[in-house]
Amino acid sequence: MGQIKSLDELKALRDKIKDNIDIREAGEQDTNIRVLVGMATCGIAAGARETLNALFEEAKKQGVNNLTIIHSGCMGACHSEPTVEVRVPGEEPILYGNVTPDKAKEIIDKHIKNGELVQNLIIGKPFETV
């Protein structure tokens, strides 16, 4: 472990290693956009884990911070796995289907960063919950 010689060095170190704690903090932020990846048997078989990791890496690469990426159980759309649900606070959730890792990038680029829906991937609104 190197010696920290100045406050700037401490701040630089913090900025370098902070992401990991950010992920913990994100979980407690209600204002974040929540992205849910379906990770039931059907999702996993269709490659949802790769999609999840792609979303996660892409968000970091692009410096998107207002995002909480978690995984959920089966959303019922087993025919279109992997599925990704995007919940922007105060808006209707949107469900995307057949989200391969490269399409995950598109969701970050368009929907998360610019609020623009990725029309060709939408398979509908998720079911109503009671």
Place this chain on the structure above:
Amino acid sequence: MSRYRMHLLVCGGTGCKASQSDKIIENLNELVIKNGLDKEVQVVATGCFGFCEKGPIVKVLPDNVFYIEVKPEDAEELVNEHVIKGRVVERLLYIEPTLKEKIEQHKEMPFYKKQIRIALRNCGFINPEDINEYISVDGYQALGKVLTEMTPQQVIELMKKSGLRGRGGGGFPTGLKWEFARKYESDIKYIICNADEGDPGAFMDRSVLEGDPHSVLEAMAIAGYAIGASKGYVYIRAEYPLAIERLELAIKQARETGLLGNNIFGTEFSFDVDVKYGAGAFVCGEETSLINSIEGNRGEPNNKPPFPAEKGLWAKPTSVNNVETFANIPPIILKGAEWFSSIGTENSKGTKVFALAGKINNVGLVEVPMGTTLREIIFDIGGGIKDGKEFKAVQTGGPSGGCIPKQYLDTPIDYDNLSKIGSMMGSGGMIVLDESDCMVNVAKFYLEFTVDESCGKCTPCRVGNKRLYEILTKIVEGKGTEQDLKDLRELGEIIKDTALCGLGQTSPNPILSTLNYFWDEYEAHVKDKKCPSGVCTALLKYIIIPEKCVGCTLCARVCPVNCISGQVKKVHEIDQNICIKCGACQKACKFNAIERK
């Protein structure tokens, strides 16, 4: 530090460790590796979450799901269901007792709703054994700010303005204490962190040191800069092995990164910390005794003045502050005095950590703003009294505090209000008593503790407390007189006025407060020779109800002193002169024919 998409925070505090949280961590790690998730999922051993009643706790982030009472064998289901498939394991969620609803997020739980965490901010959130995690949550930024942007005088002014008062018991303003220590010229000065947490039932200092040791080290260095000290000691009980281990690891890491040692942040300021173990004497929580103990002398108090700020450790100016006080300091530096003083009451700013114990549903550690009422703490956060029993009193401040009865439940808690009603903040222990507790016996319990712990240096404490204890023993044995009650009060007042240190000056508080609020119980013991709560065995009788006794002889056979006589199928009788009131007969009787009254 790598970046993980999912974090499994497992409580690694002493309480949860005792319930095998180590094994949970081991199992989770094994399963994460087995499933090839070790680059994506991190298992973190954190400090205490505070909800010790339902430990071990596992919290999943960023999903923000709070699991309780997790067992090592649950690790498999947690990984297979939650970690791999994203399905919450419902059976391990907290069930809200009144509505019977399962609660997923901790902030929805009544236990956490009213809490504001400043001193405990990182406990249950970061890995205390990794300095990088502390740095990630802005750790050591406050020290950096102080050393590069502020003068010592400005630091003291900021602390004074914040209104922070000592959290160890006395409630002396921290900024003022530092100012006194700064005022005295000396080549060497010392900072001491008082981690000699001795109140029965209090464990906040231990939790802070176990869960966030770096925050204490950082604050000690800040204090050192403020008063002009370059050396600090943490005086900690040797009975806290886990806290010591983590503290020593933290010191090592801080030295390696140059955050302790010479020329911190490239400035002229140097500061280092050593750990001194205490042997567990209660009196060593008193600052002059503590200093004597560090010097290798007997742990006995000195007369004040001179105060440690003038002549402390090795007769040099010294500031002794408590663990929780220190833990509050980095956020005050970073967020400002106004932020801190906006929380709390007029004369007591910020928050206070309380250790809830006794007959309360949610035993644990809570941090609430000053001014929260006892009712909110005991009934909303603490979940009320165990087994649906009636609340009788709450004992705050440990052996130096008093018992607060029902009529003061709505008192907003701060330093001044607690003293007004005959108790004190102390270190923040809160022992809840219910209808089945005898207040005379409770007072006797605390006196027994202070008699044991009195160092013997001054007569009022050494002899006076012993006499108080003897009088109480007389009363609970049914031999008390009305004069004894008068003597208790008079002697108690004298000890308060004349004892040398804080231990003796506060030791009669449990008696005086119970005399004030539970006079009827004392009277019942003395006049009627009865213990209304049925606790004091000498005042009890076991009696066989003739109508119910069938003469089965079982009671006579279990009685260890053979005091029950009677023939088969005839009513039995207990010889009260021989009976030792062990209750074995009552337990054995299958016909409920034995009554205790």
